[in-house]
Amino acid sequence: MVQKRELIKGNSDSLLLCLLAQQPMYGYQIIKELEKRSQGYFNFKEGTLYPALHRLEKAGLILGKWQMLSNGRPRRYYHITAKGRTKLSTERVQWQDFINAVNMILQPAEN
Amino acid sequence: MVQKRELIKGNSDSLLLCLLAQQPMYGYQIIKELEKRSQGYFNFKEGTLYPALHRLEKAGLILGKWQMLSNGRPRRYYHITAKGRTKLSTERVQWQDFINAVNMILQPAEN
DNA sequence: ATATAATACCTTGCTGTTCTATGTATAATT
């Protein structure tokens, strides 16, 4: 399947917030989880994900907490905030509105 | 309704190709038509649309032809090419794949 | 008559998002 990567632009925030609304996760885990849940469709790059998480944290939508594993390797677990949950529900609506609008153009399609 | 404008990125090509697959149109008309068909959702800026049309033409997906009106005002009508129609059908599939993938993340959502 | 809005094209520069590439470091596997 050939993907159109640009489609993800502006949508990744919703995906991240949605995952973190279910449980706190760390960056590397999020990448794997998105890939798994989308049956291999999503393959977030680290250069995309980490800056995105930093943006979301800076915006107060998520909160990162360092957690040291027994083996001494640190992970940064991100938790969604109340503000983040509000944002998520807004973005869900916006996503649906967007799909509807696009389909109004693409659907009546006998061409 | 508050829109998330970035969502359109990577999707506008499909919308333009779809319109032009139905009939040749000129830039200004496309803007109005997209607004009308989406019930006011889409409001393409000229700074977005004209460069987009130029890109599509350069890629051989559409073909522009100047047409002089009786009043002397020129319009540039764009026609879809065979290559453009092929591209459109590919993009339709990609769009559906993308929706499906996003919904795999957002849908199982009781949060 | 005159000002404003609508039509119709265009470009430049800014911004934001993604990706590639690179860097660091440890643990597990081959």
Next chain:
DNA sequence: AATTATACATAGAACAGCAAGGTATTATAT
């Protein structure tokens, strides 16, 4: 001993959309 997987991070390039500006004609409103 070498490679892969885990886990974080950033810098620079590419690209699309937008605001703002420009030109020019026609139609409408004042």
